[in-house]
Structures are given as C-alpha cells and as structure tokens.
Amino acid sequence: QQNPTQRCFLFVLVLPPFLAFFLVILLLLLRLPNHHHFDVLWCSRRRLMSPPLEHDYIGLSEVPSAAVGGGEEGALNLKATELRLGLPGSVSPDRKDKVGLTLELLPRGFVSGAKRGFSDAIDGVGKWSFASGESGSEVELGKGGGLFSPRGEAVAGASGGQLSGQGTGGKDAAAKAAGQERKAAAQVGSSVGNDRAMAPAAKAQVVGWPPIRSYRKNTMAPNPSKNKDDADGKQGLGCLYVKVSMDGAPYLRKVDLKIYKNYKELSSALEKMFSCFTIGQCGSHGIPGKDGLSESRLMDLLNGSEYVLTYEDKDGDWMLVGDVPWEMFTDSCKRLRIMKGSDAIGLGKYDPVKVLCYIS
Amino acid sequence: MTYFPEEVVEHIFDFVGSHRDRNTVSTVCKAWYQVERLSRRTVFVGNCYAIGPERVMARFPGIKSLSVKGKPHFADFNLVPYDWGGFALPWIVAAARLCPGLEELRLKRMVVTDDGLELLARSFPNFKSLVLISCEGFSTDGLATIATYCRGLRELDLQENEVEDHGCQWLSFFPDSCTSLVSLNFGCLKGEVNGGALERLVARCPNLRSLKLSPAVSVESLNKILARASHLVDLGTGSFAVDHRTDVYHMLMNSFPKFKSLRNLSGFWDASPCCLRAVYPVCTSLTVLNLSYAPAIQGDDLIKIICLCFKLQKLWVLDSIGDKGLAVVASTCKELQELRVFPCDIYGAGTTSVTEEGLLAVSSGCPKLNSLLYFCYQMTNAALITIAKNCPHFTRFRLCILDPGKPDPVTDQPLDEGFGAIVRSCKNLRRLSLSGRLTDQVFLYIGMYAERLEMLSIAFAGDSDKGMIYVLNGCKNLRKLEIRDCPFGDIALLKNVAKYETMRSLWMSSCDITLGGCKALAAKMPRLNVEIINENEETYEFEENLSDLHKLEKIYVYRTVAGPRNDAPDFVWTL
Numbered sequence: 001q002q003n004p005t006q007r008c009f010l011f012v013l014v015l016p017p018f019l020a021f022f023l024v025i026l027l028l029l030l031r032l033p034n035h036h037h038f039d040v041l042w043c044s045r046r047r048l049m050s051p052p053l054e055h056d057y058i059g060l061s062e063v064p065s066a067a068v069g070g071g072e073e074g075a076l077n078l079k080a081t082e083l084r085l086g087l088p089g090s091v092s093p094d095r096k097d098k099v100g101l102t103l104e105l106l107p108r109g110f111v112s113g114a115k116r117g118f119s120d121a122i123d124g125v126g127k128w129s130f131a132s133g134e135s136g137s138e139v140e141l142g143k144g145g146g147l148f149s150p151r152g153e154a155v156a157g158a159s160g161g162q163l164s165g166q167g168t169g170g171k172d173a174a175a176k177a178a179g180q181e182r183k184a185a186a187q188v189g190s191s192v193g194n195d196r197a198m199a200p201a202a203k204a205q206v207v208g209w210p211p212i213r214s215y216r217k218n219t220m221a222p223n224p225s226k227n228k229d230d231a232d233g234k235q236g237l238g239c240l241y242v243k244v245s246m247d248g249a250p251y252l253r254k255v256d257l258k259i260y261k262n263y264k265e266l267s268s269a270l271e272k273m274f275s276c277f278t279i280g281q282c283g284s285h286g287i288p289g290k291d292g293l294s295e296s297r298l299m300d301l302l303n304g305s306e307y308v309l310t311y312e313d314k315d316g317d318w319m320l321v322g323d324v325p326w327e328m329f330t331d332s333c334k335r336l337r338i339m340k341g342s343d344a345i346g347l348g349k350y351d352p353v354k355v356l357c358y359i360s
Numbered sequence: 361m362t363y364f365p366e367e368v369v370e371h372i373f374d375f376v377g378s379h380r381d382r383n384t385v386s387t388v389c390k391a392w393y394q395v396e397r398l399s400r401r402t403v404f405v406g407n408c409y410a411i412g413p414e415r416v417m418a419r420f421p422g423i424k425s426l427s428v429k430g431k432p433h434f435a436d437f438n439l440v441p442y443d444w445g446g447f448a449l450p451w452i453v454a455a456a457r458l459c460p461g462l463e464e465l466r467l468k469r470m471v472v473t474d475d476g477l478e479l480l481a482r483s484f485p486n487f488k489s490l491v492l493i494s495c496e497g498f499s500t501d502g503l504a505t506i507a508t509y510c511r512g513l514r515e516l517d518l519q520e521n522e523v524e525d526h527g528c529q530w531l532s533f534f535p536d537s538c539t540s541l542v543s544l545n546f547g548c549l550k551g552e553v554n555g556g557a558l559e560r561l562v563a564r565c566p567n568l569r570s571l572k573l574s575p576a577v578s579v580e581s582l583n584k585i586l587a588r589a590s591h592l593v594d595l596g597t598g599s600f601a602v603d604h605r606t607d608v609y610h611m612l613m614n615s616f617p618k619f620k621s622l623r624n625l626s627g628f629w630d631a632s633p634c635c636l637r638a639v640y641p642v643c644t645s646l647t648v649l650n651l652s653y654a655p656a657i658q659g660d661d662l663i664k665i666i667c668l669c670f671k672l673q674k675l676w677v678l679d680s681i682g683d684k685g686l687a688v689v690a691s692t693c694k695e696l697q698e699l700r701v702f703p704c705d706i707y708g709a710g711t712t713s714v715t716e717e718g719l720l721a722v723s724s725g726c727p728k729l730n731s732l733l734y735f736c737y738q739m740t741n742a743a744l745i746t747i748a749k750n751c752p753h754f755t756r757f758r759l760c761i762l763d764p765g766k767p768d769p770v771t772d773q774p775l776d777e778g779f780g781a782i783v784r785s786c787k788n789l790r791r792l793s794l795s796g797r798l799t800d801q802v803f804l805y806i807g808m809y810a811e812r813l814e815m816l817s818i819a820f821a822g823d824s825d826k827g828m829i830y831v832l833n834g835c836k837n838l839r840k841l842e843i844r845d846c847p848f849g850d851i852a853l854l855k856n857v858a859k860y861e862t863m864r865s866l867w868m869s870s871c872d873i874t875l876g877g878c879k880a881l882a883a884k885m886p887r888l889n890v891e892i893i894n895e896n897e898e899t900y901e902f903e904e905n906l907s908d909l910h911k912l913e914k915i916y917v918y919r920t921v922a923g924p925r926n927d928a929p930d931f932v933w934t935l
Contacts, residue, residue, distance in 0.1 A: 208437035208844070209819070210703065210735060210762050211793075215436075215494070215520040215548065219629075219653060220704075 207252065246274050246307075246338035257330045263322055267309065274338060311336045366391075370399045379404050398422055405429070406839075406864050408470065409889065412922045413451045417458035424463045425489075426455060430470035432867045432916055433817070434842055436494065439869055439914070441895055443929050448472040448495070449479075456483035464489040464515075471495065477502030481509035489515035489543075499524035500551065507533035514567075515543040525551030532557040541565040545572035547596050547627065555581040563588040572596025575629035579608050586615040595619075597627035600654070604634040617641040626650035626676075633661040643668035647695075650676040652702045659713070663688045674698040679714045679735060686718030690725025698731035703762065716743035723750040731756040739796060740768045744778025748785035757782055758793035764820035764845070767797035774798050780805035783813070793817040803827035807834025815840040828852035832859045842867040850877030857884050865918035873915055876908025881917065882935035889924055890935040891916040 244253045253273050260266040309321040313332040321329070321336070364372075373396055376382050386396040402425040403416060417423075430446025448470045455462050462484045472495045480487070487510050500523060506516065507530060531554050534541075541561070546553075553576045562568060562585050569592060573582065577598025586592075602609050612635065616622075622642045631654040643649075646669050651657060659682040666672075666685065672693040677685075679701050689696065699722060701714055716739045723729060723746070730753045739761055767774050774797040783789060783806050790812055794802065798821035806813065807830035814837050822828065828848040831841065833856055841863065849872035860866060860881075875892070882890040893914040924934035 206764070208434065208439045209764060210760055211437050211817075211819070212702065212735075213436045213494070213520065214438055215522075216652075216702065220655060 242311075242333055242335050244270060244273070244336040244338065247340050249274065249338075255336070257333060262326050263329075266321075270309065270336070270338065308339050309336065310339050366395050369395045373399055401425060403427070407918050407920075408446055408448075408451065409922060409925050410864070410918060410920045413454035414458070415922075417454045421459060422461065423459050424461060425466075426451070426459075426462060426464070427466040427468075428470065429468045430495075432842065432865060433469075433815075433840065434844065434867055434869070435469055439844065441893065441929075441931065444893065444932060445925065445927055445929070446470045447927060449476045452476045452480050452483075456480075460484060461486060463487055464491075466491040466493070467495055468493040469495065471497040472502070473497050474499055474502035474505070478505040478509075481505045484510075486512070488512060489517075491515065491517040491519070492521050493519045494521065496522035499526045500528070500530040500549070501526045503546075504530035504533040507531070507538075508535070511535075511538070512540050513538065514540055516541070517543055517545045518548050519545065521548045523549055525549065528552040528554040529557075531561060534561050536564070539564050540567065542567050543570035543594075544568065545570065545596065546574050547572040549574040549576070551576065553577050553581075553598075555584075559584045559588065566591075568592065570594035570624075573598035573627060575599050575627075579612055579635075583608060583611045583615055586618075590618050591621055592619060593621050594624040594648075595622060595627070596650075597625070597631075598629065600628045600631035600635050602632075602635055609635070609638075612638045620645075622646070624648035624650075628654040628657075630654070630656065632656055633658070636661055636665055640665065640668060645671060647671055648674040650674075652676040652678055652700065654678070655680070655704050659685050667692055669693060671695055676700040676702070678702050678704045680704050681718075682713040683715055683718035683721070686714065687721040687725075690721040690723075693726060695728060696722070696726040697728050699726075699729060700733040701735060702733075703735040716740050719743065720746060723747040727751065728753070730754055733758045733760075735760045735762060737762055738766065738769045739775060739778065740770050741773060741775055741778040741781075742770070744775065745781040748778075748781040752785045753788065754782065754786040755788050756791040757786065757789060758791065758817070759795055760793065761796040764795070765797050774802070776802040776805065780809075783810040788812055791815045794821055795819060797821075799823050800827040800830065803830040807831050810835055812837055814838060816842070818843045818846055820845045822846045822848060825849055825852035825855070829855045832856040836862075838862075839864045841865075843869070843871060845870040847872055850874055850880070853877050854880055854884075857881060860885060860888050860917055861919050863919065865916065867914075867916050869914040873912050874908060875910045875912060878912060878915060878935055879908065887919060887921065888917055889920050891918075891928070892933045892935065894931050894933065 241254045241256050244255055255266070255269065255273070257266070260269065310318050311321050311329070311333045312318055312335045314334060318337070324332075369392065373382070373385060376385055379402070382396060382400060386393045397419050399422065400420045401423055403420055403423050404427045405411065405416060406429050408428050408430045416426075428448070428451055430448070431440050431444060434440060435444070446469060448467050449472075451467075452465075455465075456479055460483065463486050465480065465487075466489075472492060477498055480490070482505075490506060490510075490513075498521075503516075503518075503523075506513070528551060534557075538561070542565075544561075553574060555577065558573075558577070558581065562571065568589055571585070571589060571592055571594070573585075573596055575598055577585075579599065579602040582598055582600075602612065616638050619642050623646060625639060625642070625646055625648070628636075628651055631651075633656070636654075636657060643665060649665075649669060649672055651662065651665075655678060657678075657680070659680055662677060662681045663685050666675075666681075666688050669675075670692050673695050675689065675693065675696060675698070677700070681689075681701065686701075689699070701718075714734070714736045716736065719732075719734055719736070719739075720743050727750065729751045732754065733756075736759075739759060768778070775794075776799055779792075779794055779798070779802045783792070789810055792806070792810065792813060792815070794817070800823050803822060803826070806816065810816075811834075813835050816831065816835070816838065818841075825848055827846070828843070829852050831838070832852070838859075842865075844867075846868075848868065853868075853873055854877060878890050878892060882888070892912055893916060895913070928934060
C-alpha cells in the first residue's frame with residue numbers, strides 16, 4: 001500500500017520539474033529567432049569536425065524577427081564587424097572561443113585569406129547582414145555594387161525558402177516575412193534597373209564578368225568613345241573608368257569617376273565596394289546589405305589609421321587623395337589604390353586629420 | 361575480324377572517323393590497337409597536360425594533323441594568371457623529332473613562342489596548315505619564319521591571338537613562289553600591314569578562298585585586293601570606315617557585286633552605316649555574317665542589312681540590334697542555326713537593348729536554331745520555357761544575364777524552371793552556360809535530364825553543395841565543368857571523386873573549397889592533377905603554415921597520365 005502511494009507521490013514530485021525543464025528548453029528554442037542559437041552551436045561544432053559549409057549562414061535567418069529576437073546576436077555581430085576591420089591577428093580571443101573555431105593566425109595583413117577565415121569563424125555574417133535594418137540595408141543593396149545587390153536579394157529569397165523547411169515555430173511568419181523581403185528586394189532591383197536606364201550606377205567590376213573574351217574587350221574598348229556621337233550617349237561623354245585596387249583584396253574594381261561630384265561621394269562608394277573584403281566576407285557569394293550597418297564604422301576606420309586612399313596621377317606618382325580640388329583630381333587620376341595606413345607613411349604629407357577633412 | 365590481313369582492317373578503320381570511335385576501336389585487342397595506331401592520321405588532345413607529347417607521337421607516328429588545347433576555358437575571361445602554362449614548344453619539339461610528316465597543327469589557348477614557330481617552320485617539309493586560336497607569346501617575326509620556310513603553306517589562320525607587333529614586313533616574307541594559299545586570316549593583328557605585299561600575295565594565289573584582314577588594312581587596299589580575288593568565299597574586311605563622298609567609297613560599292621561565291625562576311629571594324637550599303641548586293645547569298653565588331657552600326661542599319669539575308673545560317677551581332685532587330689531576324693532568316701548577341705556596353709554602365717523578347721522572337725521564327733550565345737539584361741522563366749518548346753534542337757545554349765544572380769523580373773523567382781525546361785526539351789544539348797538567380801533545383805534538373813551534356817559553365821549560382829553533387833551524379837557525358845563564385849565546398853568536391861576521371865577537367869574559383877578538401881581529393885585520386893592557383897603573393901611564402909581550413913581561390917583538377925607537370929610556375933601548386 002505504501003509503495004504505490006509513495007510512487008505516486010514521487011511521481012507527482014519529480015515529474016513537474018522535468019516537465020518544466022523540457023518546457024523551458026522548448027520555449028528557449030522557439031523563442032530564439034529561427035533556431036539561431038541552435039544552429040550556431042550545431043554549426044560551430046560541425047566546423048570543428050569538417051570544413052565549413054557556406055550554406056550554414058544562408059540557412060540562418062535574415063527574417064526581421066531576427067533583429068528583434070537576436071538582440072545580443074546583433075550586438076555581437078556589430079562587434080564582429082568592428083574588430084574584423086583590423087588585422088587578422090587582432091581578433092579578440094573570447095569571441096573565437098565562443099564560436100569554437102581555431103582561427104589560424106595568418107601573417108600580417110593577409111586580408112584576403114582572412115576574409116575566408118573570418119567568414120567561417122563569424123557565422124553571424126548572414127545574421128548580421130540582414131539582422132540590421134532590413135529595408136534600410138536593402139535600399140543600400142540596390143545602390144551598392146551591382147554585383148552584390150542582386151545576389152543579396154537572391155540570398156534573401158533563397159534563405160527565406162529554406163527557412164520554411166527548418167524550424168517549427170514561426171514558420172509561416174518567417175516565410176511571409178521572407179516573401180515580403182524578397183518583394184522589397186525585387187522592387188529595389190527593378191528600381192535599380194530603372195536608375196540604370198537613366199544614369200550609370202556606380203557598378204563595381206568583377207574580374208571575368210561579364211564573360212566576354214578579353215580579345216573582344218580589348219578590341220571594343222576604344223570604341224565607346226567613338227560611339228558616343230551615334231549612340232544615345234549611353235556611355236556619356238565623360239566615362240572615366242579607373243581601376244581601384246585594395247591591398248589584400250583578391251581582385252580589382254573599376255569606378256567611373258565622372259559620376260561623383262566630390263571626394264565624399266567617391267569615398268563612400270569605395271567603402272561600399274570594398275567593405276566586403278575588410279569585413280572578411282566571401283565577396284563572391286554576395287552578402288551585401290551590410291552597408292547600412294557598417295558604413296559609419298567603416299568611415300571611422302577608413303579615416304583612421306587602417307586604410308588610406310591613394311591615387312596614381314598622370315606623371316606616375318602616387319599621391320594621397322584629397323590634396324587637390326576635385327576637378328583636378330578627376331583629370332589627373334589614372335588609378336586608385338586603397339593602401340594600408342602603415343604603407344602610406346612617407347607618401348607625401350601623411351596626415352590623418354587632413355584625410356579625415358576631405359573624406360568625411 | 362582477326363583473320364583479315366592488316367591492310368583490310370586498316371581500310372575498314374579508314375571509315376571510322378571520329379576520335380572517340382577510333383579510341384574505342386583501339387581497345388578491342390592488341391592487333392587492332394597496332395593497326396589503329398599506325399593508321400591514325402588525326403589526333404586531338406583536349407588538355408595538353410593530360411599526356412606527354414612524346415607519348416602521343418610515339419604511339420601515333422603517322423599523324424598528319426594534331427590539335428592541342430592548353431589553358432582552361434576561363435582563361436578567356438582573365439581568371440587564369442598570365443603565366444599559368446600551356447606551352448606549345450614541347451609539342452612542336454616532340455613532333456619534329458617523331459612525326460616529321462605532320463601537315464596540320466591546331467593550337468588553342470596555348471603559349472606559342474617565335475622559337476616554336478621557327479622550329480615548326482623548319483621541321484616539317486609537308487606542312488600545310490597552321491591554326492592558332494586565342495594563343496599568345498609570339499610576334500610577327502614568328503609569322504615571318506612561317507612565311508619563309510613553309511613551302512606549300514595552304515592555311516594560316518590566326519583567330520583572336522595576342523600577337524606582338526614587330527613590324528609589317530612579315531607578309532613580304534612569303535616567297536614569290538608561294539601560290540598555294542587557300543586561307544589567310546590575320547584579323548587579330550594590331551599593327552600596320554604592308555598593303556603592297558598583301559595585294560601581290562593575293563594576286564598570285566588563285567586558290568585563295570578565305571581572307572580575313574586586320575583592322576589596319578584600309579579600304580583602298582581592300583578595293584585593290586577585291587579586284588584580284590573575285591573567287592573569295594569568306595571575307596573579313598579590314599577597317600570599313602571611309603567617307604562616302606570619296607572615290608574609294610564608290611569603288612567599294614562597285615566591288616561587291618562581282619562576288620558571286622561570297623558566303624561569309626566578317627570584320628567590319630569601325631564600319632560606318634553608309635559603307636555597309638556596299639555589301640547589300642551580296643547579302644542574299646550570305647550564310648555567315650559577323651557584325652559584332654561594328655559598334656557604330658545602330659539597330660536600323662542592321663535591320664536594313666538583315667532584311668536581305670534570307671539564307672543566313674550564322675549571325676553574330678551586337679545587342680544594338682535590339683529586340684526589334686531580332687524580330688526582323690526571326691522573320692527573315694529562316695535558315696538560322698547559330699546566333700550570337702554580344703553586349704555593346706561591356707562595363708554594364710548602361711542598359712543592353714535586348715531582353716527575353718528578342719530571343720523569344722528568334723526562337724519562334726527560326727526553328728533550326730541550335731547554337732546560341734546571348735547576352736541580355738533579363739530573362740524570364742516563361743520565355744525560357746517557350747524557347748525550349750520552340751527550339752528543341754539546341755546543342756549549345758549559353759545565356760548570360762549581365763547582372764549576376766538576377767532573378768526573373770516578373771515573378772521574382774529563380775530561373776530554375778526556365779533552364780530546367782531547356783535541358784528537358786533539348787535532348788542533344790552538349791554545352792550549357794547558366795546565369796541569373798539559380799538555386800540547387802536547376803542542378804537537379806541538369807543532373808536528371810542533360811544526358812548528352814559535355815560542358816557546363818556555372819557562375820553565381822546554387823545554394824549548397826547539393827547543387828554540384830546533383831550535376832556530378834547525373835550528366836554521364838560531362839567532360840568539362842567550370843564553376844565560379846558558387847557556394848560549393850569540400851563535401852561537393854569529394855562526394856563523387858571517381859567522376860573526375862571520366863571528365864577532362866574541373867575548374868572552381870571563388871567557391872568554398874579548402875586546402876584540406878583538395879588534399880583529400882589528391883590523396884584519393886592519384887591520377888588527377890589537383891592544381892591550386894594562388895595569386896596572393898603573401899601566402900605562398902608561408903605555404904607550410906597554411907592550415908587545411910584555408911580557403912582556396914582557384915583550383916583546376918584534371919585527369920592525366922603524365923603526372924604533375926614540371927613547368928608549373930611558383931603560384932601553382934600541384935598536390
């Protein structure tokens with residue numbers, strides 16, 4: 001007689017805590033934006049075992065609720081962004097542990113390698129880029145490097161699709177939100193298209209794209225200027241493409257200097273173009289949209305000691321950007337180079353304050 | 361069959377033309393292998409590093425024609441560093457030693473030097489034909505040695521090469537006794553041309569059927585040449601820009617009607633619309649027209665000329681033709697088999713003027729269309745599905761939407777269904793290039809339906825490793841796979857390693873392949889060369905320190921029986 005009641009008693013006493021425990025776990029899982037945390041832990045563990053998979057971060061959510069729920073993640077990623085702009089070795093150790101990945105400490109200034117390493121290490125890349133103000137970042141998407149904007153929209157769309165496969169709670173909300181995002185992105189995309197019809201956007205050039213034989217490119221290149229009289233001025237009279245290289249970036253970009261009116265516009269366009277390298281993200285897979293978030297940070301850092309904008313003038317000398325009036329600059333600039341601050345010392349008068357004045 | 365004397369077997373093998381069939385025949389038995397190898401006259405080597413030249417020459421001592429390809433296809437788009445390799449000299453040296461009867465050499469994407477050309481010119485007394493496509497490393501001096509020493513040269517065809525200009529005198533090196541030229545193409549030369557020497561050469565070669573001039577050849581020169589070469593079938597004009605008020609222009613207008621046999625027209629460098637009128641008389645018999653180097657010709661003028669070309673089979677134009685012009689093509693050129701539309705505006709700063717409408721029109725108007733290269737600004741799934749229905753005979757389908765990763769603008773969907781329809785409908789599809797927003801789904805379709813596919817080019821597509829895995833598990837005839845900027849990683853790379861031995865090559869750049877993945881691949885498949893191309897100077901000093909997790913920018917994997925190559929530059933590591 002004793003035992004059953006005792007058992008019942010035990011049952012009554014023991015079960016609720018277990019239930020409560022499971023409920024708490026469940027709640028945690030549900031509440032967290034689309035299983036972020038779960039995925040983070042799972043992914044980071046996987047990363048220890050096997051090489052990192054790109055789709056991890058695409059699988060992670062970029063749904064608006066992420067911004068709300070992942071408050072701490074958001075902050076974490078801000079920090080991630082900020083720190084990543086430094087040299088690879090300067091990553092804070094506590095964050096490394098959190099992610100559970102041993103970062104190889106690459107030798108100085110190897111940003112392009114770091115870009116890969118970091119994108120794995122900081123699996124918050126995906127989160128961060130979309131966790132930030134969605135609509136805001138998408139507008140930037142549209143205006144930013146042409147390469148990345150469609151990809152970003154596309155990623156948003158795709159991950160929205162994938163998302164519905166994952167996770168239990170908030171599935172419909174997620175899909176809906178993703179759909180909305182996609183729509184917004186598409187609208188931006190089409191508006192970009194319209195803009196393009198009116199005036200050339202600041203398009204970044206990717207090596208080898210579009211896939212036209214270099215023979216054809218070289219043969220046709222001088223022609224646009226001859227063409228301008230016949231055509232509707234698609235190219236415009238002044239189309240002044242100059243190459244922009246960044247120390248450590250794996251490939252060059254081209255910008256049309258004629259579409260900017262002053263140093264500030266040029267510098268913000270360049271930041272957008274090259275932020276993907278400094279952020280350590282794989283530029284080719286296009287996670288854009290960080291512009292809205294990081295621009296202010298980038299400006300701070302670019303104007304600080306990290307990177308300096310220099311150009312090669314008609315005489316072949318390398319000068320600091322910002323010394324001469326804008327028109328004189330566009331006339332004489334042959335190519336641009338984003339140098340590390342340390343390399344720029346000795347390049348004329350290296351004065352961070354002066355650079356700051358002109359650029360910011 | 362083994363009871364037949366060898367001469368009979370050999371005679372039977374003469375009817376076995378294709379390389380693949382001959383390769384198969386040679387594996388039947390030792391006797392057949394011997395007969396086949398001694399009677400083989402043409403050899404095609406798709407990858408110059410897959411086998412050593414001596415081995416080829418030793419096996420086939422009787423070859424008369426050799427074709428070799430060097431750099432991977434993406435070298436055309438500057439993705440392969442300049443001095444990666446692909447040297448022609450070892451092949452010329454081996455052939456000079458072991459196959460002196462060589463008559464024809466075709467090289468594509470290789471580095472050819474002047475020394476190589478000189479050796480070539482001096483070593484083969486019966487040499488008849490030299491074709492160089494997208495090669496580099498030589499100058500007009502090398503051409504001069506070819507001209508001097510190749511008696512009986514019939515064909516000198518230089519397509520899109522980078523040739524260093526050391527003067528225009530190379531044409532005068534053709535001796536007066538040289539009367540055998542049938543085909544001369546030097547359209548890719550950038551320097552001056554000795555007009556007089558050219559005219560004399562054309563005059564003394566009565567068999568000349570194909571002549572493609574470089575942009576430096578003026579219209580005056582062209583007039584004189586045309587006066588002497590009325591049997592031309594294939595003409596590439598030089599600079600086609602002349603003032604319509606001059607005598608030269610009038611002469612030009614009068615030259616063309618004489619060409620009864622002209623079928624191919626190309627060149628038109630810097631052509632102006634008024635000069636184009638000169639070719640109207642020959643348009644009705646043209647089968648090939650290439651206006652893709654004439655950016656000054658606008659849509660309306662193009663339409664005027666295309667209206668007349670109702671026998672056209674191959675058309676290369678710039679996108680200034682517009683959708684309207686393509687509609688004219690659709691209604692006029694019912695025999696059209698190949699269409700290439702290139703962008704005028706290469707840096708994409710403006711809009712292209714062709715969209716899916718143009719291609720739709722062509723597909724419905726030209727049922728024989730089988731080869732397409734189309735650069736456009738946008739494409740829709742609906743259009744692709746209709747195109748697939750209209751033209752089930754595509755063998756080559758290359759679509760480039762200039763904005764990478766751009767979805768269907770109407771539905772905002774990825775273009776999976778559109779390309780899926782293409783591969784499902786076009787059973788003979790051998791070559792496919794994808795663009796636009798694409799998920800793993802399109803690769804599932806390709807793996808399932810594209811059975812004859814031999815070459816696949818992918819850029820900015822896919823979501824996960826599954827995409828690449830679908831392709832590698834399907835597509836049993838796949839020979840070349842080239843991927844750039846896709847999220848495919850080691851899992852995809854290592855999933856089906858046996859597949860790579862059935863393929864010629866795999867190129868992956870800006871994907872998620874790590875050093876560890878490549879090491880694993882190289883360890884599992886010793887008969888593959890796994891090349892890592894690393895252009896960042898900072899890393900290869902520290903190569904020992906690179907961990908297996910280090911992501912690789914470019915890899916090139918190809919099957920080979922020759923082992924790791926010994927001419928690789930510093931930045932190429934073969935694992």
